[in-house]
Amino acid sequence: MIDKIRSADRRRVSMLTTVGDRWRALTKWQQALGLAAFVAILYYLPLLGIPGLTWLRTDSIQGGNNWAGVLFICAIYVLVAIGLNVVVGLAGLLDLGYIGFFAIGAYSVALFGSVNSPVVKWIQQEFNLPPTWAVTWAICLFIAIVLTMISGVLLGWPTLRLRGDYLAIVTLGFGEIIRIVARNATGLTNGPVGISAIPGPEGAPSPDNKVFGLIDAKPWYWLAITFVLIMVFLVRRLERSRVGRAWLAVREDEDAAAVMGVYPFKFKLWAFAIGAALGGLSGFLFGSRNAFIDPTQFNANLSILFVAMVVVGGSGNMIGVSLGAVLLAYLPERFRDFADYRWLVFGLAMVLVMILRPQGLIPSRRRARELKDRAAEAEEAPAHV
Helix, strand or coil: CHHHHHHHHHHHHHHHHHHHHHHHHCCHHHHHHHHHHHHHHHHHHHHCCCCCCHHHCCCCCCCCCCHHHHHHHHHHHHHHHHHHHHHHHHCCCCCCCCHHHHHHHHHHHHHHHCCCCHHHHHHHHHHCCCCCCCCCHHHHHHHHHHHHHHHHHHHHHHHCCCCHHHHHHHHHHHHHHHHHHHHHCHHHHCHHHCEECCCECCECCCCCCCCCCCCCCHHHHHHHHHHHHHHHHHHHHHHCCHHHHHHHHHHHCHHHHHHCCCCHHHHHHHHHHHHHHHHHHHHHHHHHHHCEECHHHCCHHHHHHHHHHHHHHCCCCHHHHHHHHHHHHHHHHHCHHHHHHHHHHHHHHHHHHHHHCCCCCCCCHHHHHHHHHHHHHHHHCCCCC
16 A cells, blocks of 8 residues: 555656756756747747647637637636636635626726726716717726725725635625626616627727737737736746745744734735736736626636636646646637537546646645655555555
8 A cells, every 4th residue: 555655656746846847957048948939839829830730729620719719718717827826826715706806807998998888978978078988998907907906905804814615605705796796787887788899909899900809819819928928927026025925824824924923914915906906907808808798707607617727727836727727718619529518528627637636737846845745754654554
């Protein structure tokens, strides 16, 4: 029995450490060259035409979505996973209502940027503005980030004193409250009818849009992946700062962190606010690309899917959660040929991952160290139980 545990742990440790150790062993210019090549590949993906890899494209599948459109959804989900990883993976807070921040970001650009929005119409009437007046896309981006950060603080201030399942239930309720308010507040959000004519970088959807139109999704993907790369850089810097170290301390042992001088509530509130801002940014891009939103697009199932991205990819590891987001966005489209059975295949794949890799596809270094410790303990244990 000990031999089986030992061999399994050795295999896991080798898979977890080989690639990372080899990458860290490279020189600075080699790492920079590798990152540049990886970024170039990311921007090339919508044009993918390399022989032998074209089967990855989903536009050749019967009933499949446009390939660039699928890549855009993958980029949006990666942005969501990075934000949720700050809350779940770094700070150790289980948030099941992340869809609420995603919806707030989408409705921010819809309410203040669309000429069909009740808010814009009310402002036009009160201040006698022209019918085409609306807040510009860039200002809506700022509004979305500010509103979601405020929402994260308002949610976290009374609830972050809860732990575990209690916090998860409260956040799940928050996501449902946002959806129900969006559905019932017809004077504010148009209710189930939704809001159309949501603007993009070139303004409201129009045949005159030369770049960011409704048909060609490649510019939208390039815009989304640019935001993703910027947020990855900023979150990575934040993770390695004093705030990031405080998050890890709170995640490992909140009471011990408090004894050592870390104020857990303040840093958990920071995590909620920053995670909410990233969720709002992803919802903002989602609403701008679709040019139409309604409350049915922000259900609890999508919120659970967001959490699954982090769990499947590897909580606490930005590369892992990004991989989990890409897989959970891409696989359902890849299995579209199976029609009604594609979700069954997708579910089975998730179950297999959780059985074979319960720590995630690419766990954090802390998890890798735990596996090393288990392997060392198995070697030191008696040969027979």
